[in-house]
Amino acid sequence: MRYVWGWSAMIVGIPGGLLYYRYGKLWNSFLQALGAEVVESGETTRSILNSGVSKAENESCLPVKVFYGHVLALRDKVDAIFVPRLVSVRKGTHTCPKMLGLPDLARAAVEDRIPIIAPTINFQEGMWANYKAVYSLGRLFTHNPVRIIRAGVKAWREHRLYLERLTLGLDHRSALRGEAESLLCEGRELRIAVIGHHYNVYDTFTTMSLLDRLSSMGVDVVTADMVPEEMRRQELKRLPKEIYWSYEQEIAGAILACTRHRLVDGIIFMISFPCGPDSIVRVLCEQENKRLGGVPLLALVIDEHTGEGGFLTRIEAFVDMLWRKKGERVREREAVAV
Amino acid sequence: MKISWPHMGSLEFVLSSVFEELGLDYLLPPPSSQRTLELGARYGPEFACFPLKTTLGNFIEAIEAGADTLIMVAGRGPCRFGFYAETQRRILEEAGYEFRMVPLEFEPGKIPATLRKLRELKQGRSWSSLVRAIKFALSKAYLIDRLERQALHQRYLDRERGATTKALEKCYRMVWEAGSYDALRRVESEAFDLLRSVPGVERETVKVGIVGEFYLVLEPFFNLGVEEQLGNLGAYVERNIYLTDWLRPSGKNPVAGHHDRDSEEAAQPYLTHFVGGEGLHSVGGTVLYQRHGFDGVVHIMPFTCMPETIAKSILPQVSRDLGIPVLSLVIDEMTGKAGVATRLEAFVDLARFRRRAGERGLDYSLQPAF
Ligand code: SF4
Ligand code: SF4
Numbered sequence: 001m002r003y004v005w006g007w008s009a010m011i012v013g014i015p016g017g018l019l020y021y022r023y024g025k026l027w028n029s030f031l032q033a034l035g036a037e038v039v040e041s042g043e044t045t046r047s048i049l050n051s052g053v054s055k056a057e058n059e060s061c062l063p064v065k066v067f068y069g070h071v072l073a074l075r076d077k078v079d080a081i082f083v084p085r086l087v088s089v090r091k092g093t094h095t096c097p098k099m100l101g102l103p104d105l106a107r108a109a110v111e112d113r114i115p116i117i118a119p120t121i122n123f124q125e126g127m128w129a130n131y132k133a134v135y136s137l138g139r140l141f142t143h144n145p146v147r148i149i150r151a152g153v154k155a156w157r158e159h160r161l162y163l164e165r166l167t168l169g170l171d172h173r174s175a176l177r178g179e180a181e182s183l184l185c186e187g188r189e190l191r192i193a194v195i196g197h198h199y200n201v202y203d204t205f206t207t208m209s210l211l212d213r214l215s216s217m218g219v220d221v222v223t224a225d226m227v228p229e230e231m232r233r234q235e236l237k238r239l240p241k242e243i244y245w246s247y248e249q250e251i252a253g254a255i256l257a258c259t260r261h262r263l264v265d266g267i268i269f270m271i272s273f274p275c276g277p278d279s280i281v282r283v284l285c286e287q288e289n290k291r292l293g294g295v296p297l298l299a300l301v302i303d304e305h306t307g308e309g310g311f312l313t314r315i316e317a318f319v320d321m322l323w324r325k326k327g328e329r330v331r332e333r334e335a336v337a338v
Numbered sequence: 339m340k341i342s343w344p345h346m347g348s349l350e351f352v353l354s355s356v357f358e359e360l361g362l363d364y365l366l367p368p369p370s371s372q373r374t375l376e377l378g379a380r381y382g383p384e385f386a387c388f389p390l391k392t393t394l395g396n397f398i399e400a401i402e403a404g405a406d407t408l409i410m411v412a413g414r415g416p417c418r419f420g421f422y423a424e425t426q427r428r429i430l431e432e433a434g435y436e437f438r439m440v441p442l443e444f445e446p447g448k449i450p451a452t453l454r455k456l457r458e459l460k461q462g463r464s465w466s467s468l469v470r471a472i473k474f475a476l477s478k479a480y481l482i483d484r485l486e487r488q489a490l491h492q493r494y495l496d497r498e499r500g501a502t503t504k505a506l507e508k509c510y511r512m513v514w515e516a517g518s519y520d521a522l523r524r525v526e527s528e529a530f531d532l533l534r535s536v537p538g539v540e541r542e543t544v545k546v547g548i549v550g551e552f553y554l555v556l557e558p559f560f561n562l563g564v565e566e567q568l569g570n571l572g573a574y575v576e577r578n579i580y581l582t583d584w585l586r587p588s589g590k591n592p593v594a595g596h597h598d599r600d601s602e603e604a605a606q607p608y609l610t611h612f613v614g615g616e617g618l619h620s621v622g623g624t625v626l627y628q629r630h631g632f633d634g635v636v637h638i639m640p641f642t643c644m645p646e647t648i649a650k651s652i653l654p655q656v657s658r659d660l661g662i663p664v665l666s667l668v669i670d671e672m673t674g675k676a677g678v679a680t681r682l683e684a685f686v687d688l689a690r691f692r693r694r695a696g697e698r699g700l701d702y703s704l705q706p707a708f
Binding site: 056057059060085087092093094095096097098100101103104105108111120240241242243244245273274275276277279280282283284287301 | 383384385386387412414415416417418420421423424425428429432441608609610611612613614615617639641642643644645647648650651652654655668
């Protein structure tokens with residue numbers, strides 16, 4: 001790449017969709033530490049969704065449509081848009097094909113009018129290739145290797161901190177801020193796992209603030225990040241065929257761990273229409289859940305037409321059902337005790 | 339052990355020839371039909387890809403007909419295809435069918451396991467006879483592909499509609515019945531003669547290329563006979579995927595006539611990374627067609643297919659830049675043949691019009707309506 005800028009800092013846009021809900025902190029602090037001026041497209045809004053839906057192909061999944069919207073929102077405000085290509089984030093796995101082609105999709109979305117900065121991260125090829133990719137990304141902004149390395153270390157630390165906060169029960173927003181008024185899981189009576197891709201769980205607009213609503217209904221929420229990694233790994237090892245999608249591994253592992261160990265009273269599996277990997281993993285999870293005699297599992301499929309009313313009714317019905325079930329179990333236990 | 343596998347274009351001739359050679363029992367699923375589709379859609383997961391459902395329907399009908407061992411190729415992504423066998427096994431077991439699924443994987447790490455499975459499948463026949471049978475079947479497949487290609491090139495000249503298709507079907511049978519390399523050589527010249535002797539007419543040529551997801555491109559029943567329809571509409575048709583090109587994953591495409599690398603390079607300005615399935619080659623293939631003077635490209639994709647959705651998002655830009663019309667056909671169980679026919683007709687008309695305009699040196703701009 002050969003973008004030459006003068007002394008003024010380059011304005012880089014980070015679209016707030018898809019993997020922003022995982023690596024946003026990392027990207028932002030790395031670019032800022034390199035001296036770039038970072039503009040984020042912020043949270044998803046109605047107008048972002050609408051512009052994405054009208055620009056993207058109709059067959060795309062909802063998060064990709066949302067992503068298009070974020071890219072378009074940045075188009076006229078920045079010098080370049082940052083859309084890394086994450087091919088694989090764990091050895092032996094891949095991300096979804098849509099993520100493999102994401103920078104090219106972004107390029108098509110802006111019709112080549114502004115450059116897309118797209119470093120390729122691929123753990124299949126060993127760490128060295130990744131270091132090199134990050135280093136050449138840094139070279140776009142500075143020629144000082146020490147500065148690049150320092151920026152990398154700092155960004156990585158903040159990223160780890162962010163992930164750690166997620167595991168402690170903060171949601172995406174408060175994990176970014178580093179403070180929270182309340183935790184998702186505070187030891188209330190009823191506990192529900194909300195599991196899915198990060199962008200399907202933490203995007204408050206497309207999920208219609210599901211997490212907040214559950215909290216206000218007095219329900220504890222467990223996300224895939226809060227299920228200990230070792231437990232997820234154990235579950236994955238039991239499967240007859242290894243799942244080869246990086247993020248799907250987390251999802252399946254978390255759902256199966258929740259069912260096997262009864263970590264929760266119910267599970268909501270958040271799926272975007274029409275997600276390819278989720279359609280497959282859903283079959284697997286529903287079956288294993290049934291086989292284990294597990295917990296009630298609600299697969300919630302959302303798309304751009306999902307109405308708030310119907311969505312809420314389904315959630316409320318599910319939560320009510322879980323309360324009833326819980327009540328029965330408590331009563332049974334009391335009866336036995338008497 | 340009654341072995342079966344899903345239909346995919348001319349695959350049935352190839353695999354059955356292997357088992358025939360070895361003298362093993364096998365069973366072809368009943369020909370794909372509306373019922374296959376309904377079964378697949380009923381048992382298949384919501385918004386799973388279309389080929390998963392159709393092959394699931396084939397499996398169900400094969401089990402009903404008495405098959406007990408199902409073979410399927412598996413792999414490890416990044417597309418869903420690698421997970422078909424496992425998903426279908428789960429679905430069929432839950433539906434209460436009795437069978438054994440044998441997923442064959444060809445990654446380096448999985449070769450020993452695959453060899454073990456093949457040992458079971460060959461039921462005591464020697465390895466050398468298995469290899470011989472596969473080699474022979476491959477030569478048959480290669481011949482079939484070249485015959486199909488000939489049919490694609492000449493169908494639009496048919497004096498009598500459907501004559502080439504009928505001749506091609508006869509050719510399939512002749513190839514399938516050939517029992518030795520000598521016979522196959524004889525069949526080769528006979529079959530080509532037969533195809534070429536189909537009476538034709540003089541006609542203006544309009545060239546249409548086909549790209550898309552490999553199963554749908556290869557499977558005429560489920561792609562609603564796009565090739566044949568295009569031929570009948572008067573188009574010289576070419577496609578960038580043939581069965582042998584896929585069975586020999588060397589990257590060289592002896593039938594389609596280009597190397598995978600060519601089409602990857604051609605795709606570079608638009609799509610720079612492998613995205614699973616045929617996505618990259620759909621984009622690259624379109625560019626290559628344009629370079630070879632084609633007048634239009636039909637892109638066939640199953641609904642929700644991930645790699646082809648990416649291709650579909652990028653193809654409009656290719657079309658605009660290179661000035662070649664591209665028609666993306668999204669196919670699923672709801673797609674009606676009539677609707678596809680109208681769109682193809684309009685498309686071939688557009689391609690023909692543009693060719694004429696081009697020949698007269700007229701300036702034409704592309705309507706991005708497709
Ligand atoms: S994993 Fe699913 S939701 Fe995410 S980009 Fe891929 S298809 Fe879309
Ligand atoms: S290429 Fe498309 S249709 Fe084929 S398995 Fe992949 S997603 Fe499904």
